[in-house]
Amino acid sequence: MQRYAINILFGTAAIVLVALAQAGILDKYVLTVITFMGINCIFAVSLNLVNGHMGEFSCGHGGFMCVGAYVGSLLSVAFFTNSKLFGPALFAPELAHFLFPLVLVGASFAAALFGLIVALPSFHTRDDYLAIITIAANYIIISIVENIDAIGGPRGFSGMKRVVNSMSDAADLPWMLIWTIIGLFVCVMALYRLMTSTYGKGISAVCQNEVAAEIMGVNTNRVKIMAFMVSSGLAGLAGALYAHVYGYVNAQSFNILKSTEGLVMVYLGGMGSISGVLLAAIAFTLLIEGLRFIIPWLNDVLHAANLLPASYELSQVWKWVIIPLILILLMQFRPEGFLGNRELTHVFPRLKRWITFR
C-alpha cells in the first residue's frame, strides 16, 4: 500500500481532474494553469537532479527544454499533419492520441543528446565554470533555433494545435492534461528509482565529496554525465508538453529567464528534495498566475488610497519585481528552501504510514 502511494496519488489526481473537466466544473483557464503546473513540476524536478542531488550548478536548463519543445513539435507535425515542411502525415491523424508518447520520447532523447554534448566538455570543470558553460549552451541553442529559417527562425513554429485537435476529435478528453500527468508521473518515478539505486548513491557521493566518491570506486565522470543527460532529457519532455499546450513555440520563451524560473523553483523547494521541489513548482505557478489578479487589485487599492499618482498604472511588469523579491526574502530567512534537502516524509513522519519515498 505505502509502496504504491505515489501511483495511487497520481491515478486519483488524473481521474478526478479529468472527471471535473468533463463535467465542465473546471474551465479551460483553470485546466491550462494545472497543466502548466505539471510542466513546471517536470522542469523543476529535472533541474533538481543536477543542482540539488548532484550539487552542481547548471544555469541553462531552459536550453534543453527548448530542444525538447522544438524536436517534439517537429516530430508531431511530421507524424500527424500534412505540412509544407514535411509533406503528408506519416501516420493517420486519428492515431495521434495513441502515438503521442513517441513524440515525447523522441523529444526527450534529443534533449538528452544535447545534454551529453554540453556535459562532455563541461564536466572537466566545476562549480562556477559549469554555470557559465551552461548559460552559454542555453544561448547557443536559442541562437541555433532562431537561425534555422525552415522551422520559423525568430517567428517561432506552430501547427501542434492541429495535432492536439485531432486527439480531441478522436476522443473528447483534455488530452494535454492527461499527457502532462503521465509525463510527471514517469518523471517522478524515474527520479525516485534513480536516487534510491546504487547509481543514485553514487550521485549523492559525488555531491558530498568528489574525492571521497572517487576513492570508493565511483566513476564520477560517468555518474555526472549520466545524471546530466537524464536531467536534460526530462527537461526536453517538459518542453515537448509545453509546446503542445501552447500550440506554438518560440525560442525566446526558453531563454535565461526560463532557466532562472527553474532555479527559483529548485531553491524555493529545497535542493535535493523531490517532494519539496514539486511543492515549490506548484506554489510558484500559482503565484505567477495569482499575480495576474493581485496586481490589478493592488493597483485599484493603491489608487483608491491615493498612494499612487493617477497617471501611473501598476502593470504586470511588477511581477518581475515581486518574484525576485520573494527569492531575496527566502534566501534571507529560509535559505534551505521549503524542506531543505529532506523529503516530505522526513518533515512529517506521520506521513510515513501512507507514503514511502525511499
Added chain:
Amino acid sequence: MIRVSNLKAAYGKIKALHGISFHVEKGEIVTLIGTNGAGKSTTLKALMRLTPPESPTVTAGDMEFDGVSILGMAAHRIVSDIKMTLVPEGRHIFGNLTVMENLLLASWTRKNENVDKEIHYIFDMFPRLAERARQRSDTLSGGEQQMLSVGRALMTKCSVLLLDEPSMGLAPLIMYDMFRTLKRLNADGLTIIVVEQNARLALQVADRGYVLDTGEIIAEGPAEELLQKPEIKAAYLGG
C-alpha cells in the same frame, strides 16, 4: 607488486615530482617521509589516479601494478580492478551521513553483496565506530573520523591501502593507536603505503622507507637503517 619508475608529475606548470622511483612488495608497510611540499601526497594522489586538478598530471615515467601500467586508468578502476584505495588527508568522510551509512556507501562497487563480514571486521578493529554506528559522522571526534576514513577504505575490499598523513591532528595516544591498527591490518595481509610527517613513528612501524625532498628521493632503505642514519636523524627525526 607496485613499481614506480622515474615518475615526473606536475600541477599545471608547477613541477611536483622530478623523477622518483620506488617499489612496494606484497605484504609490506612502506613509508614515504619528508617535509612539507616534498611531494609525498602528490605521489599517493598520482598512484590513485584521482581526477586533476585534485591530482597532478604525470609527464614522464611509469607506474606498474603486477607488471601492468596503471597510468591510463581512472580512479574508480584503481579501486575496483587493482583493489587499491586511499585514506585521504583530511579524511573526506560524508559528514551528513551516519557512520554505518558511510561504511555502506563505500561498498558501492559491490552491488547487492553481503557486507556483514566486512562491517564486523571493521567494528572489531575499531570498537568506537560500533558504539557510534548510528551517529552522524560529523559529530565524531577527529580520531574517530580517521578510524571511519580507514574503515570506509577497507569496505572497498582493498588489498593495498594508501594513507595520507593518518596522524594529522590526532592526540599522541590516538596516533599510536592508529599505527598499531595499521600493523594489525598489515598482519592480516594488507599492503600499506603510508605518508607521514611524523617520520619517527612511521619508521618504527614500516618495513622500508623512502625519504623525499622537493620531488626527489634522497634516501631509501630498511626502516631501522633510516632511523639510525645521522643525516636523516638530524633533518627529519629531531636530532
